[in-house]
Amino acid sequence: MTSFFNTTVGLPYGWAWFIATIVGILAIALPLMLAVAMIIYADRKIWAAMALRRGPNVIGPFGLLQSFADGLKVFLQETIIPSAANKGLFLIAPIITFTVALIVWAVVPFQAGVVLADINVGLLYVLAASSLGVYGIILAGWASNSKYPFYSALRAAAQMVSYEVAIGFILISVVLWSGTFNLSGIVMAQKGVLNTPINGFFLNPLLFPMAIMFLISSLAETQRAPFDLTEAESELVAGYQTEYSSMSFALYWLGEYANVILMCVLNATLFWGGWLPPLDWAPLYAVPGIIWLFAKMMFFFFVFSWIKATVPRYRYDQLMRLGWKIFLPVSLFWVFLVSGVLMWMRVGFGS
Amino acid sequence: MIQAIAFYLFAFVVILSGALTIASRNPVHSVMWLILAFFNAAGLMVLVGAEFIAMLLVIVYVGAVAVLFLFVVMMLDIDFAELRAGVARYAGIGLAVAVALAAEVMIAVGAWSAGKIDLTRRVAPVDPAMPNIQAIGTLLYTRYVFIFEAAGFVLLVAMIGAIVLTHRERSGSRFQNVARQNARRPQDATRNVQPPVGQGVQL
Numbered sequence: 005m006t007s008f009f010n011t012t013v014g015l016p017y018g019w020a021w022f023i024a025t026i027v028g029i030l031a032i033a034l035p036l037m038l039a040v041a042m043i044i045y046a047d048r049k050i051w052a053a054m055a056l057r058r059g060p061n062v063i064g065p066f067g068l069l070q071s072f073a074d075g076l077k078v079f080l081q082e083t084i085i086p087s088a089a090n091k092g093l094f095l096i097a098p099i100i101t102f103t104v105a106l107i108v109w110a111v112v113p114f115q116a117g118v119v120l121a122d123i124n125v126g127l128l129y130v131l132a133a134s135s136l137g138v139y140g141i142i143l144a145g146w147a148s149n150s151k152y153p154f155y156s157a158l159r160a161a162a163q164m165v166s167y168e169v170a171i172g173f174i175l176i177s178v179v180l181w182s183g184t185f186n187l188s189g190i191v192m193a194q195k196g197v198l199n200t201p202i203n204g205f206f207l208n209p210l211l212f213p214m215a216i217m218f219l220i221s222s223l224a225e226t227q228r229a230p231f232d233l234t235e236a237e238s239e240l241v242a243g244y245q246t247e248y249s250s251m252s253f254a255l256y257w258l259g260e261y262a263n264v265i266l267m268c269v270l271n272a273t274l275f276w277g278g279w280l281p282p283l284d285w286a287p288l289y290a291v292p293g294i295i296w297l298f299a300k301m302m303f304f305f306f307v308f309s310w311i312k313a314t315v316p317r318y319r320y321d322q323l324m325r326l327g328w329k330i331f332l333p334v335s336l337f338w339v340f341l342v343s344g345v346l347m348w349m350r351v352g353f354g355s
Numbered sequence: 356m357i358q359a360i361a362f363y364l365f366a367f368v369v370i371l372s373g374a375l376t377i378a379s380r381n382p383v384h385s386v387m388w389l390i391l392a393f394f395n396a397a398g399l400m401v402l403v404g405a406e407f408i409a410m411l412l413v414i415v416y417v418g419a420v421a422v423l424f425l426f427v428v429m430m431l432d433i434d435f436a437e438l439r440a441g442v443a444r445y446a447g448i449g450l451a452v453a454v455a456l457a458a459e460v461m462i463a464v465g466a467w468s469a470g471k472i473d474l475t476r477r478v479a480p481v482d483p484a485m486p487n488i489q490a491i492g493t494l495l496y497t498r499y500v501f502i503f504e505a506a507g508f509v510l511l512v513a514m515i516g517a518i519v520l521t522h523r524e525r526s527g528s529r530f531q532n533v534a535r536q537n538a539r540r541p542q543d544a545t546r547n548v549q550p551p552v553g554q555g556v557q558l
Binding site: 018090093123124125128129131132135136138139142143146158161165168172185321322325 | 356357381383384387390406407410411413414417418419422425426429486488531533
């Protein structure tokens with residue numbers, strides 16, 4: 005796009021790059037906001053269908069405009085700041101959550117060559133940005149100066165930090181197998197995996213357990229059910245969002261769902277072939293890659309909703325046990341296993 | 356030009372937030388300024404082309420170490436008057452450390468600008484075409500592998516030491532026996548009875 009502004013419009017290179025980047029950011033962020041609105045609707049519909057209810061069906065055809073009506077409602081409400089709150093941090097916290105949820109999308113490849121920042125440390129960037137997400141929650145809990153948000157913030161912080169460790173090791177085995185940290189490179193490495201006509205690391209028997217563990221860890225990382233202890237309404241009112249109202253509350257919602265969509269996309273990108281079609285067969289490449297990615301993302305979102313509708317909530321000690329005593333040792337062992345197998349395949353025994 | 360603007364922006368914010376880390380009265384604010392300083396230092400690393408170090412700085416320091424700081428600081432019960440009383444007592448030591456650090460920076464800058472150090476002549480030459488993750492990995496796992504592993508051992512010993520020092524047997528507390536909980540089946544825990552009308556159930 006930079007070359008379009010540079011040569012066709014005739015701007016100097018610096019300005020062309022600047023405008024192209026801004027356009028790129030808007031082209032990702034605006035559809036993402038629309039996607040968040042629709043995905044909240046989809047979540048409620050799927051959840052309702054599994055509970056044999058109808059879900060939102062009043063506003064617009066099939067209730068499609070429900071999320072927009074909700075958005076309008078929170079936008080028109082008054083922003084209430086508790087008098088005992090730490091005002092600056094109280095207002096910054098939702099902004100951090102929302103911003104962090106958006107910046108990760110810079111490195112997500114939507115199609116061959118269609119990515120805002122094709123950096124060689126893409127996966128590390130994803131980890132770095134997702135590790136920032138915890139601040140929005142801790143700060144909200146502390147700045148609210150209220151006990152339930154504080155408990156919730158402590159839970160959220162412990163949960164996110166512990167599952168990030170496991171996610172880090174899981175990603176290392178993917179990186180070892182694909183030989184690059186660049187997300188587009190990882191997608192391309194999944195083409196026709198193990199000399200079969202199927203695209204995606206999930207087919208690799210060594211990486212399949214990692215795919216399952218990554219799915220579970222991504223549920224924990226985004227605080228979706230069954231790991232939604234931070235918002236356990238029977239214990240903590242509404243968790244860290246209890247004191248928030250109006251747009252500051254809405255920013256949490258948007259950020260949370262943007263993170264959920266991101267995790268769905270990462271699941272698809274890292275293990276299930278990303279924008280590659282499921283089969284390495286020429287006619288399937290005629291369909292644009294973004295449609296394949298979108299289909300895979302929708303599938304994972306359905307799995308997320310399905311789990312939310314069917315699985316009861318974990319107890320907190322079970323959550324911590326799963327993270328530290330099961331996922332961490334298994335994923336650490338798997339790093340050794342995968343690197344050992346790769347050494348054997350590429351170098352061989354001896355020497 | 357954009358590099359210069361970005362450099363001065365990041366450098367200014369690092370220095371400002373460093374100063375505010377010391378100056379702010381609320382310890383939680385201090386930690387937040389410290390995090391901002393780490394973050395902008397990562398920005399400076401990106402500018403000099405060390406994107407791997409930048410990402411590690413954010414993942415390790417911002418994502419893990421600072422979270423623990425914040426945890427501890429949030430749960431402290433802090434008496435601000437007592438904190439400020441200590442300032443005069445430690446001012447001398449603080450000043451001495453500050454002077455020493457400033458002198459070191461000046462010596463380093465002076466030595467560098469005197470032109471006697473050739474930064475391009477490295478002990479281990481690096482292929483400039485290599486991405487820096489690969490370059491660091493190649494060096495760490497070939498030339499410096501023993502030092503690298505020794506560093507790993509030092510950290511392992513430190514970790515075990517911390518666990519040993521803080522570990523204590525707690526006799527009074529009750530633990531969850533997860534294996535027993537998982538082994539429990541509905542048929543062992545429940546009983547299906549149909550009591551006649553007017554009679555209760557024997558438990």
